[in-house]
Amino acid sequence: MNFKKTIDASITPIGSLEVLSQAEVAGLKQAGENGLYELFRCCVLAILNTGSDSDNAKTLLQAYPNFAIDIVQQDRGIRLNLLHAPADAFVDGEMIRSTREMVFAALRDIVYAESERASPLLDLESGSDITDYVFHFLRNARMMRPGEEPRIVVCWGGHSIGALEYEYTKEVGHELGLRGLDVCTGCGPGVMKGPMKGATISHAKQRILNARYIGLTEPGIIAAEAPNPIVNELAILPDIEKRLEAFVRLGHGILVFPGGAGTAEELLYLLGILLHPANRDIPFPLVLTGPKSTEPYFKQLHSFIAKTLGFEAQQKYKIIIADHESAACEMALGMQQVFDYRKKNNDAYHFNWQLTIADDYQRPFVPNHQNMAALDLHKDIPVHLLAANLRRAFSGIVAGNVKEQGIGMIEQLGPFEIHGDREITDPLDELLAAFVEQGRMKLPGSDYVPCYRVVK
Structure with a gap:
């Protein structure tokens, strides 16, 4: 060493x-x-x-x-x-x-x-108390801006991306900044840095002096992925579930760039929430975008969602390829819809209270060998619950890839095993194999040894 x-x-x-x-x-x-x-x-x-x-x-x-x-x-x-x-x-x-x-x-x-x-005032087994906890946490971190119109765009995507994809994230970030939109990411490298870097230039062009570059992370992630220096507001949530809830409660729309297991986890989390019947009429702009070279990636991801979650899930997002301006325009249009809806319904601009998040999305999932093998990945369960369990599968893979505790378990006991109906596990295995082949599981130059095994 x-x-x-x-x-x-x-x-x-x-x-x-x-x-x-x-x-x-x-x-x-x-x-x-x-x-x-x-x-x-x-x-x-x-x-x-x-x-x-x-x-x-x-x-x-x-x-x-x-x-x-x-x-x-x-x-x-x-x-x-x-x-x-x-x-x-x-x-x-x-x-x-x-x-x-x-x-x-x-x-x-x-x-x-x-x-x-x-605190005796909070029951962290209760969904409403968990939401209150996330609210208090973000307020304590000074991230609440009451009265400020919706303009926070959450950007999700991989920390392990190539130069072409990274340049595209900067171009999209630049277009977001020109429209006065702020950027929130997981605060690390790759897609978590590119949109922020692009937005800094356009914010300067527009003489926006109070631009926000928000980073939301959790201890297991930040210990593996150092925050990028552009972040000017940082919050370290205690676990991945509260971090994900913070993204969708604080953000007003989400852009998804190409990524690996962590990005799939985030997308499945949001799709599961948007598929909940109570959230059907709540506007939440969701755009998947990347350069021309990533078109096969998005086609495969789109196909995976069709095979596992179905047609309704596919209607919750738009895919925009090789057009950074259109991606930003679509998000700006979505911001206006969010503003109109929240104003009409007297909902806060700074925290999405009306969004229903089921308990399965709020309770922490411990990614160990027993829990990974016991995931219910079957076609006969409600689609928003299947999305929750698929999200947990990807969460376990992230833990085995980059988190110290997960890496230790894999070294000691071997790869996690994932079981389920072949209609679910076959497309899951195909998607994961594509991530490995495209180098989306580790930073460039690193050799990847799978921390999982999909049991046929």
């Missing part, structure tokens, strides 16, 4: 936690000492490695085995002493400002998540 150059530093809050009482500081320090330290350490290490070409949390931890954080309580607030921190996060001994903001956002969110989990 080649160890990287490191530096020792001491930093104080910026962007979050600047004004704290002594009791709050003591609580933060105590939380860090009572079991949350290792989680916080992993997240901060990933943040300090912004721009890293690794998508493996285990590899990142091995590169900086001596990295440590000391949480210091002082009269003026809180201070973090960083030992053996990645030197690339500093310029002339000073931490880069965006990196410093994200470090304290991580502390804010991890401690808040733990304190809310222990």
